[in-house]
Amino acid sequence: AQSVTQLDSHVSVSEGTPVLLRCNYSSSYSPSLFWYVQHPNKGLQLLLKYTSAATLVKGINGFEAEFKKSETSFHLTKPSAHMSDAAEYFCVVSDLRAGGATNKLIFGTGTLLAVQP
Amino acid sequence: NAGVTQTPKFQVLKTGQSMTLQCAQDMNHNSMYWYRQDPGMGLRLIYYSASEGTTDKGEVPNGYNVSRLNKREFSLRLESAAPSQTSVYFCASSYGGNTEAFFGQGTRLTVV
Numbered sequence: 001a002q003s004v005t006q007l008d009s010h011v012s013v014s015e016g017t018p019v020l021l022r023c024n025y026s027s028s029y030s031p032s033l034f035w036y037v038q039h040p041n042k043g044l045q046l047l048l049k050y051t052s053a054a055t056l057v058k059g060i061n062g063f064e065a066e067f068k069k070s071e072t073s074f075h076l077t078k079p080s081a082h083m084s085d086a087a088e089y090f091c092v093v094s095d096l097r098a099g100g101a102t103n104k105l106i107f108g109t110g111t112l113l114a115v116q117p
Numbered sequence: 118n119a120g121v122t123q124t125p126k127f128q129v130l131k132t133g134q135s136m137t138l139q140c141a142q143d144m145n146h147n148s149m150y151w152y153r154q155d156p157g158m159g160l161r162l163i164y165y166s167a168s169e170g171t172t173d174k175g176e177v178p179n180g181y182n183v184s185r186l187n188k189r190e191f192s193l194r195l196e197s198a199a200p201s202q203t204s205v206y207f208c209a210s211s212y213g214g215n216t217e218a219f220f221g222q223g224t225r226l227t228v229v
Contacts, residue, residue, distance in 0.1 A: 044207065044220040109157060109159040
């Protein structure tokens with residue numbers, strides 16, 4: 001079965017410093033991977049996705065992630081944090097069985113990012 | 118386009134009461150999902166529907182039923198609510214395959 005592990009439940013950075021949110025996945029197939037963001041009391045918004053094209057994926061709001069098959073990782077980065085980046089971030093793997101019609105998106109437990117002024 | 122619309126946004130139930138959460142999408146997506154979100158546990162899949170007329174269990178289906186009414190609508194029913202079902206519920210939809218899902222704004226349910 002596919003799964004995803006977010007290595008930090010909380011990350012705190014200062015405004016203007018780099019952000020690194022770590023994610024490792026387990027998959028028996030070629031996975032699709034996603035990062036979603038959830039601002040307080042809001043729904044979930046897609047930040048970026050990897051679907052076997054370029055291994056470095058750029059998303060919205062200056063975020064990017066690199067797919068590393070040898071390390072089974074898909075870490076999310078941003079060069080310079082902004083106060084508006086404070087939110088919860090979810091790493092997600094797509095559990096698509098061969099020949100399957102739909103993907104079950106399997107969520108990590110989330111990383112809460114705090115940005116200090 | 119409204120995207121994914123869930124109703125209601127908030128609900129308080131007494132233990133043993135029943136209710137149905139409604140979800141509709143206007144993106145012509147094939148697949149629809151119901152998740153619950155609890156602190157520290159991420160989102161867990163309750164049920165999903167790969168296409169109109171099909172439904173399948175996810176990770177935590179006990180205590181829930183679903184109906185894929187048509188391509189647009191996917192409802193979640195709690196027949197006899199329990200305090201353990203206090204949670205935030207999200208409906209989502211996608212084209213299927215390896216595509217991303219789009220989420221509704223959530224329903225905050227409290228069972229007392």
